[in-house]
Amino acid sequence: MKKITNCLFLLFTLVFNAQTKVAGTYHVNSGNPDDGGYNWMLLENHNFAMVTFGQIIAGTWSIDKDNLISFVPSTPKYPFDVYGRYDAGQKGTKIMFDNFDRSSKTYMGSTGRGVQPVLNEDANCFSYPMVKEFNNDFNDIVLSVRLFDQLKDTFYVAENKKYNNFIIMYYASTARQRPFTARLKGDRLYFRNDDTPSSPRKDLQPEELKEMSKFVANGLSGFSKESIISNKAYNIEAYGPGERSIEEDFDEESxxxxxxNFDSSKEIYTAKYPRGASEDDAYHDLDTMYKYNRIELKPNQNSYKKVEKSIFTITCKE
Structure with missing residues (x-):
């Protein structure tokens, strides 16, 4: 009798595990035949990645007894990162604004001078890079954006003691996803409602797992690095053809x-085997690279004077 009970328990456990197997791949149709839909990869270690045209969301997942899966995306701690370096040949201050667009009203300035919008209201026709040179030095940099349903702006201050050349990265709302859920029914995921189920779950194949792990790792660790490397035209951490920096086994230091060759006093990398580039293609000239160090941001509840004139006025000509 005891053996029969044990066998029934084992059978129940196997059936239960089979019914609740979550790790695998799922596809959700977006309704747009041109974008390939949403491809979901849920890994056994409870990491996940969602890959669609032009966007990657990565983070962790968990499931409760009612088969409700909770997704917690990996997000940057703050909506901005500030990186700086000292350039002896730079007069005043030079700032490159990375990933800023008109979807959110962002402000930049300093505690002494107040803040102003980065972009004009009707900004369009963006080009890369967006660079502004200021005549004055910045003892600190103040940044602000109103997030989600906040009633007032939150300010972030980067204290500056030695730099005059900066890269400010803005993480748009697509990089600051809130936690969300999906229901697992049978072998399909249901997001928001029961009208749009995913395709049936498929096991991750070894090659898929290796490929998808890169997206997961890149999504989990792509924010707030201690330093970034850029050439003069702001080709940030490209490392040549193929964007090899996102490869799972890529060793940046090596x-x-x-x-x-690295000049630590100037924090400049000079190629041992220069490849050169055409004069009109500075973006792909990787013979000289510059190291920018991340400056700690501190949230600040102070209120700063706002100037309405934007730093950039970018409008297409009719």
Missing amino acids: YLTYNY
Whole structure:
């Protein structure tokens, strides 16, 4: 009798596990035949990645007894990152604004001078990079954006003691996803409502797992690095053809050591084996690279004077 009970318990456990297997791949149709829909990868280690045209969301997942899956996306701590370096040949201050667009009203300035919008209201026809040179030095940089349903702006202050050349990265709402849920029914995921189920779950194949792990790792660790590398035209951490920096087994330190000589006093990398580039293609000239160090941001509840004139006025000509 005891053996029969044990066998029934084992059978129940196997059936239960089979019914609640979550790890695998799912596809959700977006309704747009041109974008390929939403491809979901849920890994056994409870990491996940959602890949669609022009966007990656990565984070962790968990499931409760009612088969409700909770997704917690990996998001940057703050909506901005500030990186800086000292350029002895730079007069005043030079700032590159990365990933700023008109979807959110962002402000930048300093505690002494107040803040102003980065972009005009009807900004369009953006080009890369967006660079502004200021005549004055910045003892600090103040940034602000109103997030989600906040009633007032939150300010972030980066204290500056030695830099005059900056890259400010803005993480748009697509990079600051809130936690969300999906229901697992049978072998399909149901988001929001029961009208749009995913395709049936498929096991991740070894090659898929290796490929998708890169997206997961990149999505989980792509924010707030201690330093970034850029050439003069702001080709940030490209490392040549193929964007090899996102490869799972890519060793940035070894790559730089092997290919570049580093001047620590100027924080400049010079190629050991220069490849050169055409004069009109500075973006792909990787013979000289510059190291920018992340400056800690501190949230600040102070109120700063706002100037209505924007830093950039970008409008297409009719």
